[in-house]
Amino acid sequence: MSRPSCPDGPRLCWDACGMKLHGPLTVASGPLTSKLSLLKKAAEACAGAASLKLTFITPPFHAEMRSFSVHDHVILSPTEKRLALHEGVELCRSAKRETALAIWANFTGAGADEWFRLSEAFIDAGADGLELNFCCPNLDTSSSGPGVRHGAAICTSPELTAKIVRDVRRRFTQIPVMPKIVNNTHLFRDVAAAAADAGAPAVHVVGQPVSGAPPVNPDTLKPLLPFAEGVSFGSTNGSVCLCNTLRSVAEVRSAAPALQVMASGGITRWEDCVSAYAYGADAAAVCSAVMWHGWERLKIISRGLEDYFRRKGMSGPEAVRDTALKLLTPPSELKLNPARARIDENACVGCGKCAKVGHCEAITLVDRKARVDETACISCGVCRSLCPADAILYDDDPRYGSGK
Numbered sequence: 001m002s003r004p005s006c007p008d009g010p011r012l013c014w015d016a017c018g019m020k021l022h023g024p025l026t027v028a029s030g031p032l033t034s035k036l037s038l039l040k041k042a043a044e045a046c047a048g049a050a051s052l053k054l055t056f057i058t059p060p061f062h063a064e065m066r067s068f069s070v071h072d073h074v075i076l077s078p079t080e081k082r083l084a085l086h087e088g089v090e091l092c093r094s095a096k097r098e099t100a101l102a103i104w105a106n107f108t109g110a111g112a113d114e115w116f117r118l119s120e121a122f123i124d125a126g127a128d129g130l131e132l133n134f135c136c137p138n139l140d141t142s143s144s145g146p147g148v149r150h151g152a153a154i155c156t157s158p159e160l161t162a163k164i165v166r167d168v169r170r171r172f173t174q175i176p177v178m179p180k181i182v183n184n185t186h187l188f189r190d191v192a193a194a195a196a197d198a199g200a201p202a203v204h205v206v207g208q209p210v211s212g213a214p215p216v217n218p219d220t221l222k223p224l225l226p227f228a229e230g231v232s233f234g235s236t237n238g239s240v241c242l243c244n245t246l247r248s249v250a251e252v253r254s255a256a257p258a259l260q261v262m263a264s265g266g267i268t269r270w271e272d273c274v275s276a277y278a279y280g281a282d283a284a285a286v287c288s289a290v291m292w293h294g295w296e297r298l299k300i301i302s303r304g305l306e307d308y309f310r311r312k313g314m315s316g317p318e319a320v321r322d323t324a325l326k327l328l329t330p331p332s333e334l335k336l337n338p339a340r341a342r343i344d345e346n347a348c349v350g351c352g353k354c355a356k357v358g359h360c361e362a363i364t365l366v367d368r369k370a371r372v373d374e375t376a377c378i379s380c381g382v383c384r385s386l387c388p389a390d391a392i393l394y395d396d397d398p399r400y401g402s403g404k
């Protein structure tokens with residue numbers, strides 16, 4: 001099968017559990033991976049792999065996608081269509097037949113029999129890997145009977161995590177098994193370690209905070225969930241997740257160093273991939289960025305990574321891996337640099353935004369230029385992010401020492 005011309009030099013392949021991915025990015029399970037027409041677009045946009053839309057033997061209730069979206073910030077989605085087993089399997093077969101993507105089957109079960117049936121059916125359909133969904137918070141477990149746990153509920157229990165991974169691994173030794181886990185309780189590190197002990201070669205870490213609620217329109221007092229009556233808590237996705245993703249990757253990497261780690265949650269730029277590698281990820285997956293910006297964004301991230309590694313003379317993600325992780329320090333032991341913020345007067349346009357920072361009494365405008373009183377600056381790190389002219393310099397800026 002011919003492949004589109006992608007920036008897929010060897011440096012960007014992820015040798016995931018023996019599965020060679022011809023591109024650095026995976027399209028994460030969700031609305032982008034629920035139809036063959038979209039999977040073809042993923043392949044055209046140089047994705048290495050796609051994780052198919054969450055499949056159940058029988059979806060527990062009728063669902064369609066509804067969401068609260070703030071562009072480039074958050075997609076909060078309490079409900080989306082799920083695939084029934086025959087739909088997921090057919091999608092897997094056709095994706096393997098008609099695209100060059102590596103395919104992860106993404107599914108969740110209620111009880112060992114369901115996990116086995118789902119695994120068997122997807123292996124038979126040609127899936128390259130099994131992504132066990134221990135992360136979806138949008139499930140009404142009561143609809144599957146009392147005491148039945150699936151999706152994110154599994155991730156609250158290291159014991160259940162270990163049992164499912166071990167059962168599936170033992171029965172299906174021929175295929176990589178990757179639980180998709182979410183940092184939703186204080187037991188997260190134990191869950192990751194349990195997955196590793198049970199024989200998972202990799203985990204997909206998604207940095208979603210616990211599910212959220214959309215804001216309320218003050219005029220109508222209706223929650224901002226269009227095309228729906230009422231409101232439900234929903235999974236939180238998009239840029240807002242990035243910091244939690246990085247933290248979660250670091251936690252998994254330190255709790256279970258042998259695991260390979262795929263990361264998703266707020267990865268929208270190539271720089272976010274580098275951050276994820278630096279905290280210990282081997283690979284990254286993307287969903288919201290493509291939902292907002294279209295498939296071109298996938299190519300932009302891939303090319304950005306390729307350029308970055310070439311520029312740095314690095315072989316690939318492994319050259320970056322763990323570099324930030326090694327710097328992790330308890331807050332009480334952080335060495336604080338006493339340097340203060342400076343202004344690049346040539347760049348400052350005198351807008352005055354920095355002088356309004358609520359807790360700061362160090363910045364004033366003099367002759368339409370910002371001035372920092374170094375004795376009042378507390379080096380908090382807030383003002384730079386609001387400057388529209390990139391005129392505020394901190395000690396990590398190459399211009400800082402030039403005396404500007």
Ligand SMILES: Cc1cc2nc3c(=O)[nH]c(=O)nc-3n(C[C@H](O)[C@H](O)[C@H](O)COP(=O)(O)O)c2cc1C
Pocket residue numbers: 028029030031053054065075077080106133135136180206207235237238239241264265266267285286287288289
């Ligand atoms: C509308 C929507 C539906 C999703 N459905 C699934 C799903 O079926 N299975 C799954 O494992 N993750 C699902 N996710 C989570 C994504 O795969 C991804 O892990 C998450 O969105 C974080 O990545 P992002 O910030 O790039 O969106 C969904 C996300 C969104 C926005």
Ligand code: SF4
Pocket residue numbers: none
């Ligand atoms: S038109 Fe708007 S609301 Fe309708 S599917 Fe497209 S993006 Fe969603």
Ligand code: SF4
Pocket residue numbers: 343347348349350351352353354355369370386387388389390391392
């Ligand atoms: S926010 Fe930036 S451009 Fe505006 S006054 Fe402050 S330093 Fe100058």
